[in-house]
Amino acid sequence: MNVTGHTRGSASIRDVAAAAGVSYQTVSRVINGHASVKQSTRERVLAAIDELGFRRNATALALARGRSRAVTVLTANTTHYGYASILQGVEEAARAAGYSVGVGVLESADEAAVTVEVQRAADAGGGLIVIAYDPAGVRALEAVPAGLPVVGVVETPASDPTGDRPWVWTDDRKAAYEMTRHLLSLGHETVHYVAIPSSTRRTSARTDGWRQAVQEAGAPEPPPLQGGWGPAGGHAAGLELARDPSVTAVLCGNDDLALGVLRALHEAGRPVPGEVSVAGFDDAPHSAYLTPSLTTVRLDFTGLGRAAFALLHGVLEESAPVAPRPVSVPELVVRESSGRPPA
Amino acid sequence: MNVTGHTRGSASIRDVAAAAGVSYQTVSRVINGHASVKQSTRERVLAAIDELGFRRNATALALARGRSRAVTVLTANTTHYGYASILQGVEEAARAAGYSVGVGVLESADEAAVTVEVQRAADAGGGLIVIAYDPAGVRALEAVPAGLPVVGVVETPASDPTGDRPWVWTDDRKAAYEMTRHLLSLGHETVHYVAIPSSTRRTSARTDGWRQAVQEAGAPEPPPLQGGWGPAGGHAAGLELARDPSVTAVLCGNDDLALGVLRALHEAGRPVPGEVSVAGFDDAPHSAYLTPSLTTVRLDFTGLGRAAFALLHGVLEESAPVAPRPVSVPELVVRESSGRPPA
DNA sequence: ACCGCGAGTGTGACCGGTCACATTCATCCC
DNA sequence: GGGATGAATGTGACCGGTCACACTCGCGGT
The missing domain is CATH 3.40.50.2300 (Response regulator)
Known part of the structure; x- marks a missing residue:
């Protein structure tokens, strides 16, 4: 069944090249929209791509390009409203920047368990965003090996125990x-x-x-x-x-x-x-x-998530390193549950 | 600063090999806990690993091994309780199986936007879990290119428009x-x-x-x-x-x-x-x-998430393909808000 | 003395892309 | 006519691991 003999169906760039009668490099040019490919060649390659159902292997691409465009969010829970919103914010910003986002749940605040989880996230590649609102998260932030790009979402900068890393927070x-x-x-x-x-x-x-x-x-x-x-x-x-x-x-x-x-x-x-x-x-x-x-x-939790990503993005791309700053001014919403004390 | 000249700090297996005076293959054996490495050699390698701060590159590993051990969850929202719980369940099961999980949010139900998002998720590699409770999700499930391993979390199997793919549901x-x-x-x-x-x-x-x-x-x-x-x-x-x-x-x-x-x-x-x-x-x-x-x-949303992963896992590993089945029996919880009608 | 064997180690190719550079060939200009 | 130019394409190395295989020992059996 498996004509190409490959791992899982998908044809490689060289299979396409063979089918189209060109070199793999030309295929690479086509899929990257490089200008100097003759129109007729391009069409032939495109046809081959279509016919073989070729889709570019993300892993190989990441390896060749050197960087993975991925961030992992480490959190104690995805269910809690605040956490979920931060995650959503990160995803939003990441998507806009062409990054993919992973999630790791810190099931227990136990030192060893947290370390394992951080390790896993670390070798997933890319940067790390740690939601450090709770003991598990704080411990995770501490356990991040030095040299790994990481941003913490913390309660307040003053209470942050790992002072030498970027973070975001609301006041x-x-x-x-x-x-x-x-x-x-x-x-x-x-x-x-x-x-x-x-x-x-x-x-x-x-x-x-x-x-x-x-x-x-x-x-x-x-x-x-x-x-x-x-x-x-x-x-x-x-x-x-x-x-x-x-x-x-x-x-x-x-x-x-x-x-x-x-x-x-x-x-x-x-x-x-x-x-x-x-x-x-x-x-x-x-x-x-x-x-x-x-x-x-x-x-503004989603704003917080977006800011966390922006910060990490700055670190990863080595562009202008965005300075950590409080992200938003919390706003009082007065409703029915508060009022004057009984006379 | 960057001694090895590598992309981002981390030393490669060959750097370690050089530092320890062995071949890269021996280093590979050590990090994989292979038996036949002399104790003294192993220690030397371990020391070098430690000194250079070596950490195994996940991307290269995935490429070499052939498979990526990753799943991506596609959902319209991470904030909604049910969705968030499913995600949590998937993560839980995935973690136990050594998989990493990614999230993609379907911001709009718009055909084109959904397709783009599915594409992104598809070339993130690994399998796909689509939460198809809403129009955006259903459309996403439809847009998944054939041949890609995918599991849908659907309302009911009968209402599933893409009948030839595995899915999970509650009744x-x-x-x-x-x-x-x-x-x-x-x-x-x-x-x-x-x-x-x-x-x-x-x-x-x-x-x-x-x-x-x-x-x-x-x-x-x-x-x-x-x-x-x-x-x-x-x-x-x-x-x-x-x-x-x-x-x-x-x-x-x-x-x-x-x-x-x-x-x-x-x-x-x-x-x-x-x-x-x-x-x-x-x-x-x-x-x-x-x-x-x-x-x-x-x-049982988290149970649903776990089941979705189990199903996908079966497909990905080509082991016994788990048969789709309703995952849990919903349970009535009667509380104060219901009672007899007024007389 | 010779062979077999297994422990310990090294070599080359490969995964599927990209990059830097080399090559071919038609065209243009003096 | 000959070299410069540039468009279109191909070649080899490389990213950082793994795998299959080959090699070198030291040792025990016959």
Whole structure:
């Protein structure tokens, strides 16, 4: 069946050459649209290509050309809204630049597992984009062997443990600060905080922003609750907060957490925003449609992804190395879930 | 700086060989863990590898070995919960099998654009997995050139227009049927349906299942509303349904639509499930935490992704070709948003 | 002393393209 | 008429690995 005797169907450039009665180089010229090929020859080659179903082997091309035009995105999860949006942004920019994108999921934050995964991504060739919002990601960023082109998507540059590499970020600290101030300005005595897992040993940017606002206002500073990533964690934290009648405002590390808190408050019979105000972080697509709709901070995740790619692209192509900078200014979105405290 | 004169830092197998005073073949043996290498030699090579920071070039390896161990997932969106979960499932299975996974986003359903994207994915090498739940995906599946290993993730096999290729699916038709019957069994006179965009010219599997149940029950069959993919579409459809006092049960094509419907009913002052029951499809992670929590159908998306990869893997490795089969039985999850109709 | 054998190592070709350079041949110009 | 010019095409090496095979030992068996 396999006429050419090749691995998998596809004919090579030399098969085409033979069929068209020219040299392989002429075929190469044709498929690259090189000018100096006689019209009649070109047509003959094109016909042969068509007949043999030739398609240029990407692997060989990458090897010959020297560079692979590929980036791999390393992330703890593809399902989480923020992560998925970053990935989408990277893909968008990569596609525009003619790059292909790969994904690697960091299944566990375990040192060894992460290292293996980074290795795999590394020998996939091309550059690396690591989403380092969580422990697994941060560890992955650390595990990237020196000399490999990599860009980290981090919470904040200050908290980045691998200071000598490019990164992109949004100003989460400022956003959390602003949101906390907003809640305080509504008249709340203080604002409680339900945290996402911090990406580093130290505290997170969002936590910092919240703390700063609370301290500046001279308000009491309740210990942040750990909520994990999903609504389940938020729910647990929410039940705890609901028990404390002094709680009137809760800021959550992301919208999923906020959803869990909302639900817990509902179950505990504490109306939102009547008794308690709740705010989230991320502006996930469903947040506007919750009841009550969620006050939150809008982050431009796809923009972040695009910026990450742009940065990496600069490194890979050795063109003007784009300077790392905060990518976007998070925007407060005030909806129904926040309001004045009960009189 | 660049001692070896190579493209990008990394030393080749021959550089290592020179440094260790052996032939390149011996180096190859060492990095492949071949047995017959003298211990002392092995150590010398390993030392050289370490010193030069050698890492094996994936491109060259793929070329030499003949096959690339890569799959590309083509999808209209990475952000949507179901799609993202399928991707995650594919990645999981691919990783376990030593494959790398790429992503291509189909930005528009436009014929030409889709073709371009398929081309790109095709010459990325390896196999293809196309998520064909929507028009863009279906078109992509159609545009895959013959002879390319591809697996489609489709709504239902019957509605698959390219019948000669392997595919995976969940039995959405049955799931919609069951859910509709469930709602009818609660005493609702009929069930209205808010549809996701159908993947084909014809009607979709979910719509079919709904229709069948309604017809079997001899209930009136209201025309399905088109809702799009996101909560916004559901919201619009919901507002329309809210105006009709005879509406007491609404089945939605996915959970996002259901969320929009829920919101619309709330705005219209129609309590759920007091006056209207609402059911979704997918069991997205937030659906359990909505208020009211959402009755829905749980689909095993990651399992679907894993199955898609398994199928493709079988094709690629030419081992026992796994037979296409429905991957999982969707499961009804009854929560607060559904109940008896008002008396 | 000779052969066989297996451990340890090296050589050449190859995967499927690209690149740099060489070649052929018609044309143009002085 | 002869060299310069340039269009059209071919040749060889190369990218960085792998594979198939050949080679060189040292050693044991007969």
